[in-house]
Amino acid sequence: MAEGLQITKIQQSPEIIVLGPPSVFRTHGKELSSRFRSLRPWESPLPLAQFLAAQAQNTQAALCSGTFSLSAAVLDNLPSLRLVVTTSAGVNHIDLSECRRRGIAVANAATIFSADVADLAVGLLLDVLRKISAGNRYVKNGFWPKQGAYPLGFKLGGKQVGIVGLGSIGLEIAKRLEAFGCAISYYSRNKKPSVSYVFYPHLRKLAATSDILVVCCALTEQTHHMIDRGVLLALGKEGVIVNIARGAVVDEKELVACLQQGEIGGAGLDVFENEPHVPKELFELENVVLSPHFGVFTEESFGDLYELMCGNLEAFFSNKPLLSLVSEE
Numbered sequence: 001m002a003e004g005l006q007i008t009k010i011q012q013s014p015e016i017i018v019l020g021p022p023s024v025f026r027t028h029g030k031e032l033s034s035r036f037r038s039l040r041p042w043e044s045p046l047p048l049a050q051f052l053a054a055q056a057q058n059t060q061a062a063l064c065s066g067t068f069s070l071s072a073a074v075l076d077n078l079p080s081l082r083l084v085v086t087t088s089a090g091v092n093h094i095d096l097s098e099c100r101r102r103g104i105a106v107a108n109a110a111t112i113f114s115a116d117v118a119d120l121a122v123g124l125l126l127d128v129l130r131k132i133s134a135g136n137r138y139v140k141n142g143f144w145p146k147q148g149a150y151p152l153g154f155k156l157g158g159k160q161v162g163i164v165g166l167g168s169i170g171l172e173i174a175k176r177l178e179a180f181g182c183a184i185s186y187y188s189r190n191k192k193p194s195v196s197y198v199f200y201p202h203l204r205k206l207a208a209t210s211d212i213l214v215v216c217c218a219l220t221e222q223t224h225h226m227i228d229r230g231v232l233l234a235l236g237k238e239g240v241i242v243n244i245a246r247g248a249v250v251d252e253k254e255l256v257a258c259l260q261q262g263e264i265g266g267a268g269l270d271v272f273e274n275e276p277h278v279p280k281e282l283f284e285l286e287n288v289v290l291s292p293h294f295g296v297f298t299e300e301s302f303g304d305l306y307e308l309m310c311g312n313l314e315a316f317f318s319n320k321p322l323l324s325l326v327s328e329e
Contacts, residue, residue: 013037014317017056017078020065022087023297028306035310038063052077061316063309066090072098083316085309088296089113089169090246091326092219107312110324111168112304113296118172120295121214121244124268127289128240129154134286157181162210164203164227165217165245166192173214185209188217203227207234212242219246229254238265244295247272256281259288270295 017039018025025032025040032038039059041051058080064070066088072095075081081104084094089109099106127133130153138150161177163170163186174184174197185198187206192199200206203226207213213235217223227241227250235241241264243250252273258264259282266287272278275293282288311323 014061014313015039015059016061016063016313017041017052017059018063019070019074020063020068020087022063022065022068024087024302024305024309025063027302031306032063032310036313048074049077061085061313063087063313064094066093068093070094070099075099075102075104083107083313083322085312087305087309090218092246096326105316105322106326107322107324108326109296109305109308112308113301114168114172116298116301117169117216117244117295118176120270120291121169121173121216121242121268122176124244124270124289124291125212125214125240125242126156128242128266128268128287129156131286133289159183159211160185160209161212161214162186162200162206163197164188164206164213164215164249166195166197167216167218169216169244170214171195173216182212204231204234207231207239208236210235210239212240215241215243215245215249217245217249219249223249225249225251227251227255229258232258232264235264237263240264240266240268242268244270247275252279259285 013036015037019041021040021042039055041048044051046054052074056078059078060080061083062078062081062085064084064086066086070084070093075095075098083105084099085107086094087109089112091106091108094106096106131150135150138144144150157180159182161182161184163174163184166174166186166188170186178184185200185206187200187203200209215227225248229251232241232254241250241255255267256279259267268289269282270291271293278290282290308323315322
C-alpha cells in the first residue's frame with residue numbers, strides 16, 4: 001500500500017522539463033525528482049525538437065542550464081511554457097524578448113554565486129601577481145635546485161583596481177580588495193549613489209587609471225567585445241586583467257595579441273569566448289592563469305542554488321511571487 005501511495009504522489013507532482021542538463025540536477029537529482037516529475041531530453045534518443053513535440057506540449061515550467069541556448073525555435077516547441085528557471089545568474093543564453101512576448105517569466109540564480117565568484121576573482125588576481133601557479137610548476141618540474149630563486153612577483157596591496165560592472169559580484173570583489181588596501185574605482189551604466197568609489201563614465205579612462213581591471217558585467221549586445229584593443233592598451237604594459245564575467249565581453253583575439261606582445265602585464269581568466277575551447281597561445285604564457293569557468297562551483301553554493309530553484313518552481317505552481325524574477329529592464 002505504501003508503495004502504491006508513493007507512486008500516486010509522484011504522478012501528482014508538478015511536471016518540469018530539464019534543459020541542459022544543468023549541473024544542479026546532477027548534484028541534486030534525487031531530491032529534485034522527489035519534488036517534481038522531470039522530463040529529461042538528454043536521456044532520449046530523439047532529437048530535442050521531436051522530444052519536445054512528443055512529451056512536453058503541456059509542460060509549464062523549465063529548469064534550464066546556463067549553457068543551454070533557449071531560443072525562439074526551442075520555445076516554439078513548448079507552447080504551454082510559462083516559467084523558465086535558469087541555474088545561472090547570467091541570462092544571455094535565453095531569448096528574453098521572446099519570453100516576454102509569450103508571457104513566460106524568467107527566474108535566475110540571483111546573488112547565490114556572488115561571494116564564490118568574488119573569491120575566485122581575487123584568487124586569480126593573487127595568482128597572476130604572485131606567480132603562484134607558475135611557481136608551483138617551477139618547483140614540481142625540478143627547476144628550483146637547478147636554476148635558483150624564482151623571479152619576483154608583485155604585491156596586491158596599494159594597487160588601483162578598476163571594476164567593470166559594479167553589481168552584486170563587483171561589490172563583493174570590491175569589499176575583498178579593499179581589505180588588501182586597494183583603491184577601488186568602477187565603470188557601470190549608471191553611477192551608484194550608494195558607494196563612495198570613484199566612478200568613470202568612460203571605460204578607457206578607467207583602464208588608463210587602473211593597475212588592475214576586473215571584468216564582472218553581464219554579457220549583452222552592448223557589452224560584447226567591450227574590452228577591446230583600445231581598453232587593453234590603456235591598461236598598459238604592467239596592467240593585469242581578470243575576467244570572471246563572460247568570455248565575449250573581452251575581444252579574445254586582441255587579448256591574446258596584447259599578452260603575446262607584452263602590451264599588458266598578465267591575465268586571470270575563468271571564461272572564454274568559445275568554451276570549452278581556449279586559445280592555445282595562452283598555454284605558453286607564464287603570466288596568464290586559466291580556470292575552466294568554475295567560479296560558481298562550490299558544494300555550498302550548489303546547495304543554496306537547489307533550494308532557490310525549487311523555491312521558484314514551488315512558488316510558480318502555488319501562484320505565489322517568484323523568489324528571483326528577472327526584471328524587464
